[in-house]
Amino acid sequence: MTLALVSNPDTSAPTLQEAAPPPLGPTDLRVRVTAAPVERVDTLIAAGPGRTIFGLTGTVGLGLSLTGVVTETGAETTGFSAGDPVAALHLDFTAPVGAHAEETVVPAATAAPLPAALDPVTAACVPIGALTAALLLDHLGPADGRTLLVTGAAGGVGGYAVALAAHAGWTVTGLARESDRDFVLRAGARGLVTELPGPTFDAVVDGAVLHAASLAAIRDGGSFAGVPSASPAASERGIDIGIVSVEPNRTKLAELLTLAANGVLEPRVAGRVPLTDAATAYDKVAGGAQRGRWLLLP
Numbered sequence: 001m002t003l004a005l006v007s008n009p010d011t012s013a014p015t016l017q018e019a020a021p022p023p024l025g026p027t028d029l030r031v032r033v034t035a036a037p038v039e040r041v042d043t044l045i046a047a048g049p050g051r052t053i054f055g056l057t058g059t060v061g062l063g064l065s066l067t068g069v070v071t072e073t074g075a076e077t078t079g080f081s082a083g084d085p086v087a088a089l090h091l092d093f094t095a096p097v098g099a100h101a102e103e104t105v106v107p108a109a110t111a112a113p114l115p116a117a118l119d120p121v122t123a124a125c126v127p128i129g130a131l132t133a134a135l136l137l138d139h140l141g142p143a144d145g146r147t148l149l150v151t152g153a154a155g156g157v158g159g160y161a162v163a164l165a166a167h168a169g170w171t172v173t174g175l176a177r178e179s180d181r182d183f184v185l186r187a188g189a190r191g192l193v194t195e196l197p198g199p200t201f202d203a204v205v206d207g208a209v210l211h212a213a214s215l216a217a218i219r220d221g222g223s224f225a226g227v228p229s230a231s232p233a234a235s236e237r238g239i240d241i242g243i244v245s246v247e248p249n250r251t252k253l254a255e256l257l258t259l260a261a262n263g264v265l266e267p268r269v270a271g272r273v274p275l276t277d278a279a280t281a282y283d284k285v286a287g288g289a290q291r292g293r294w295l296l297l298p
Helices: 040-047 049-053 127-140 158-167 178-187 211-217 250-261 275-287
Strands: 002-007 015-019 028-037 065-073 085-089 103-107 111-113 147-151 171-175 191-193 201-206 218-226 240-243 269-274 293-297
Touching: 002 103, 002 275, 015 275, 028 085, 040 049, 040 275, 065 103, 065 127, 085 127, 085 250, 111 250, 127 158, 127 201, 127 218, 127 240, 127 250, 147 158, 147 211, 158 171, 158 178, 158 201, 158 250, 171 178, 178 191, 201 211, 211 218, 269 275, 275 293
Parallel strands: 147 171, 147 201, 171 191, 201 218, 218 240, 269 293
Antiparallel strands: 002 015, 028 065, 028 103, 028 293, 065 085, 085 111
């Protein structure tokens, strides 16, 4: 048995309970979890609304990404061995055990080796946020001298988007609080604004999930990239709209982990608590305004 944090249909709080270890498929990895971040979607599923959005019934495991150590590999799995430190996504919302557990199973295709220079706890901040940011930027195409506004530039997606965009040659401005100026500029932004400007940018990466409101900052014929929203932006003035969801990409994840190990990306930890005190982290994330990830440590 393994301890796992789950969402039950009859309660609005995450529940820690013993669960049977998930079966290992032929292309899977069994992983002893080192650290796992609490995402906003985890709190929505635990509280109930997320269960409706994703059509979840019964008891389901929580946690979408992790770092850990491989303890067993599937019969058809290549590239990994027992004892390897990895980072991975766990995007099966219906699984009885997710990433918020002592032990879990992930598809090998969602995992990448951890660089030796990267702290395995801090590294748990990277997979979801950095992959999302990278996919948003991929939608916009090459920098080619263009200007970019990143909303939520100090957040879990926006902070990585600033750093990745600057690294790729964009001229980046961050939309964030004045108190976040040092971080946003350190990430690579040329400047910081605290209010949405008029149509002065070639593109927007919408880390703050503002959607329609952020279009005001884009020039005619520009580009918008954001994550799904209940009220998604609709095209106007010839602006291209890209709505992007995170998806597994082993090669891209490995690149992002290397960038974090080399100091290009700055993983930020807001707090770390044992798995048995998960309620503290869930409450913090549900309350918003966190700078960095809250991590659960089994």
